Amino acid sequence: MVSATTGATAGASTITDTTKSKLGRDAFLQLLIAQLSNQDPLKPVEDKEFISQLAQFSSLEQMQTMNQGVDQLNQTGLSGQGQTLFLQGVSLVGKNVEVPNPDYDPKKDLPQTITEKVDSVDFRSGQPILHLGNNTFPLSSVLSVS
Numbered sequence: 001m002v003s004a005t006t007g008a009t010a011g012a013s014t015i016t017d018t019t020k021s022k023l024g025r026d027a028f029l030q031l032l033i034a035q036l037s038n039q040d041p042l043k044p045v046e047d048k049e050f051i052s053q054l055a056q057f058s059s060l061e062q063m064q065t066m067n068q069g070v071d072q073l074n075q076t077g078l079s080g081q082g083q084t085l086f087l088q089g090v091s092l093v094g095k096n097v098e099v100p101n102p103d104y105d106p107k108k109d110l111p112q113t114i115t116e117k118v119d120s121v122d123f124r125s126g127q128p129i130l131h132l133g134n135n136t137f138p139l140s141s142v143l144s145v146s
Contacts (some may be wrong), residue, residue, distance in 0.1 A: 028057050089121040089128025089139045097130065098144040099137045113143060 032053065098115045116132040123129070128139040 025057075025061065085126075085128050085139065086121070086123050089123070089130060092118045092130060092139075092142070092145060093121060094118065096146045097132065097137075097142045098146070099130075099132065099135075099141050100143070102135055115146070 032050070094117065096115050096117050098113050101111055101114045104110050104112050114132075116135075118130050118132055120131045121128050122131070122136075130137050130139060130142070
């Protein structure tokens with residue numbers, strides 16, 4: 001079973017063993033501090049340059065995190081279609097979805113559909129299963145997303 005839930009990814013800000021020899025966050029910040037400490041006070045580096053450097057580093061860090069996520073997804077053993085379905089399910093975490101009301105009865109005054117936030121997703125028997133409160137629904141039962 002593969003699972004995804006809301007919340008921060010545990011390893012999102014860490015660097016894997018294969019990239020420790022490259023420039024990491026701490027090394028980048030040390031270089032930035034050294035650059036600030038050793039700049040000519042009469043010709044300081046402009047803010048734009050620092051913002052640009054930080055944006056580039058942030059982008060690189062996000063790419064590394066995304067690569068780690070793709071590697072983890074590849075290690076699950078899911079096929080291409082299974083990965084696509086899983087990613088579709090995971091993309092709904094934290095969003096409101098409309099699904100058929102499991103308690104609907106034409107004799108009762110209950111709505112035919114309910115709209116709830118997706119709390120988490122499990123992948124079972126080749127299908128993403130969405131957890132909405134105390135109920136679970138297959139991805140295929142989603143009527144709309146908001």
